[in-house]
Amino acid sequence: xxxxxxxxxxxxxxxxxxxxxxxxxxxxxxxxxxxxxxxxxxxxxxxxxxxxxxxxxxxxxxxxxxxxxxxxxxxxxxxxxxxxxxxxxxxxxxxxxxxxxxxxxxxxxxxxxxx
Amino acid sequence: xxxxxxxxxxxxxxxxxxxxxxxxxxxxxxxxxxxxxxxxxxxxxxxxxxxxxxxxxxxxxxxxxxxxxxxxxxxxxxxxxxxxxxxxxxxxxxxxxxxxxxxxxxx
Numbered sequence: 672x673x674x675x676x677x678x679x680x681x682x683x684x685x686x687x688x689x690x691x692x693x694x695x696x697x698x699x700x701x702x703x704x705x706x707x708x709x710x711x712x713x714x715x716x717x718x719x720x721x722x723x724x725x726x727x728x729x730x731x732x733x734x735x736x737x738x739x740x741x742x743x744x745x746x747x748x749x750x751x752x753x754x755x756x757x758x759x760x761x762x763x764x765x766x767x768x769x770x771x772x773x774x775x776x777x778x779x780x781x782x783x784x785x786x
Numbered sequence: 787x788x789x790x791x792x793x794x795x796x797x798x799x800x801x802x803x804x805x806x807x808x809x810x811x812x813x814x815x816x817x818x819x820x821x822x823x824x825x826x827x828x829x830x831x832x833x834x835x836x837x838x839x840x841x842x843x844x845x846x847x848x849x850x851x852x853x854x855x856x857x858x859x860x861x862x863x864x865x866x867x868x869x870x871x872x873x874x875x876x877x878x879x880x881x882x883x884x885x886x887x888x889x890x891x892x893x
Contacts, residue, residue, distance in 0.1 A: 699803055715871075715884060717884065717885070718884060721882075730881065767829075771835045771836065772832045773820065773822070774835075776829035776830060
């Protein structure tokens with residue numbers, strides 16, 4: 672069955688880099704696009720960027736200078752790297768599959784930016 | 787960026803009402819619009835895709851429609867379990883954008 676699982680550090684210090692991994696199963700990264708979405712605590716959803724099935728990427732313009740999304744298809748993994756983290760980057764980070772809508776989501780990983 | 791203006795921010799409804807949530811796009815998005823429900827502490831769940839298509843396993847009391855650049859999610863005879871926060875998402879043009887969310891309470 673289709674699954675997406677986010678993993679990464681729960682705590683990141685200000686100005687450091689966040690590295691998250693989305694490990695997928697039940698589908699191929701060469702057939703489906705994967706998005707990253709985040710949600711500050713108590714706030715709404717924010718689209719961060721995507722890794723398309725063909726390897727192309729696109730990003731939220733507000734995050735583009737800090738954000739990089741990549742993948743390893745042999746390991747069924749999509750990666751998110753975002754630098755220069757600040758307190759307002761605290762929140763839950765999700766990866767999600769795009770097919771007819773965002774039909775499967777990971778459980779999310781909570782990231783806190785604090786010294 | 788395409789802006790998605792979602793309304794209302796919150797509403798309370800009874801079991802017998804029809805609930806309508808709207809998202810107005812700042813330009814044509816050609817039905818590249820989906821709706822999601824999020825319950826507290828959980829990941830969002832897909833309800834509607836391509837503006838009007840019901841996602842697998844979603845009850846038929848949920849429906850989507852479009853009028854110009856305004857998209858609507860309707861819940862007919864909502865259940866208590868339909869309480870949560872609802873979001874629209876446009877995927878017509880990158881960067882994709884979510885609406886600000888509607889908090890729904892079913893009494």
